[in-house]
Amino acid sequence: MVYRVYIDEVFAVNMAMDLIVLTVVNRVLCYRAKTAKLVRGAALGAVWACVTAVFPGMPFICRAAGTYLAVGALMAVCAFGIRRIREVFRAVAGIYLASVILGGVMMVFAEQMSPGGVLEGAARILNEERILGRPVGTWCFLVLGGAAFSFGAARWIRGLADSFHRKKALCRVTLRQGDKTLTTAGLIDTGNRLREPVSGRPVHVAWRGVMEELCPKVKGITYVPYRSVGGEGLLAAVTLDEIKVEQEGTCYTLIKxxxxxxKQPLSPAGEYEVLIQDSDTAS
Known part of the structure; x- marks a missing residue:
C-alpha cells in the first residue's frame, strides 16, 4: 500500500498544536518564556511529527521513546530554557497533561460538528447563509482574525516595551565574600520591598547556584519572611562583604x-541571577 504524505500540512498542523500546548504550559507554570522560544520548541515537535509520518515503519520502541521522552524533554528545554532534571520532568508532565486536555476538547467539538451533533445547525448556517454575497463563516473568520491580530499586535508592542524597560534595569554585579568574588548579571528590581523584620535592612535576592559557588559554607544565617502570590514562607539570607553594581556607566557599592x-532560577531565560533592591543605600 502506498501512502501520500503532505509533509507541509503535517508540519503546519503539528506546529500549531504544539505552540498552543506550549503557550498554555508557559502561562500555567509561569515560565515567562518569550514567543520566539515557544515557536522554537513547537517547531522541534513538528519536525519529529514529520519524521514519524515519513517513516511509518519505525520500531515502536523508537517511536515511543522519541515521542514520550526525548522530544518532550527537548521541547521543554528549548521553549522554557530550563536545565534542571526535576524541572524538565515537571515541564514534560505539563506538556502531556495540556495535550490530553486540549485533545479531549477538540474531540468533543468535532463530534458536535458532525451530523447529529449540537453544532451541526450552526455549521450549516456558517456555510450556507450569506451576507453581502459571502458566507457567514467567512465574515466570522475575518472578524475573529482581525480581533486576534489586534490583540496580538497590542501584546507584541507591550512585550517590546517591557523588554526595553527590563534591559534598562539589567546591570553587572560583583559579589564579594572574604577573598572570593563572583561576577554575574543582575536586575534592579523596583518592585522588591523585602526587608529583614528586626533591623529593617533591605534584602537582595540571588539564585542558589550563585551563592553556593561564592560561599558554599557560611555562618550567621538569617531567615526572612516573605509573602507572594504563590504563598508565604521563610528565605535563608546571609550577609556578604559587598556587592558592586555597574549599570549604564554608573557604579556603586553596597556594603554588608x-x-x-x-531555590529556583530568578530568570527562566537566564538573563539575570541576582535581584538588587533599588531602595538600598549606595556608598
Whole structure:
C-alpha cells in the first residue's frame, strides 16, 4: 500500500498544536518564556511529527521513546530554557497533561460538528447563509482574525516595551565574600520591598547556584519572611562583604548587604541571577 504524505500540512498542523500546548504550559507554570522560544520548541515537535509520518515503519520502541521522552524533554528545554532534571520532568508532565486536555476538547467539538451533533445547525448556517454575497463563516473568520491580530499586535508592542524597560534595569554585579568574588548579571528590581523584620535592612535576592559557588559554607544565617502570590514562607539570607553594581556607566557599592537565597532560577531565560533592591543605600 502506498501512502501520500503532505509533509507541509503535517508540519503546519503539528506546529500549531504544539505552540498552543506550549503557550498554555508557559502561562500555567509561569515560565515567562518569550514567543520566539515557544515557536522554537513547537517547531522541534513538528519536525519529529514529520519524521514519524515519513517513516511509518519505525520500531515502536523508537517511536515511543522519541515521542514520550526525548522530544518532550527537548521541547521543554528549548521553549522554557530550563536545565534542571526535576524541572524538565515537571515541564514534560505539563506538556502531556495540556495535550490530553486540549485533545479531549477538540474531540468533543468535532463530534458536535458532525451530523447529529449540537453544532451541526450552526455549521450549516456558517456555510450556507450569506451576507453581502459571502458566507457567514467567512465574515466570522475575518472578524475573529482581525480581533486576534489586534490583540496580538497590542501584546507584541507591550512585550517590546517591557523588554526595553527590563534591559534598562539589567546591570553587572560583583559579589564579594572574604577573598572570593563572583561576577554575574543582575536586575534592579523596583518592585522588591523585602526587608529583614528586626533591623529593617533591605534584602537582595540571588539564585542558589550563585551563592553556593561564592560561599558554599557560611555562618550567621538569617531567615526572612516573605509573602507572594504563590504563598508565604521563610528565605535563608546571609550577609556578604559587598556587592558592586555597574549599570549604564554608573557604579556603586553596597556594603554588608543582606542577600536571600532563591531555590529556583530568578530568570527562566537566564538573563539575570541576582535581584538588587533599588531602595538600598549606595556608598
Amino acid at each position: 548587604p543582606l542577600v536571600a537565597v532563591a
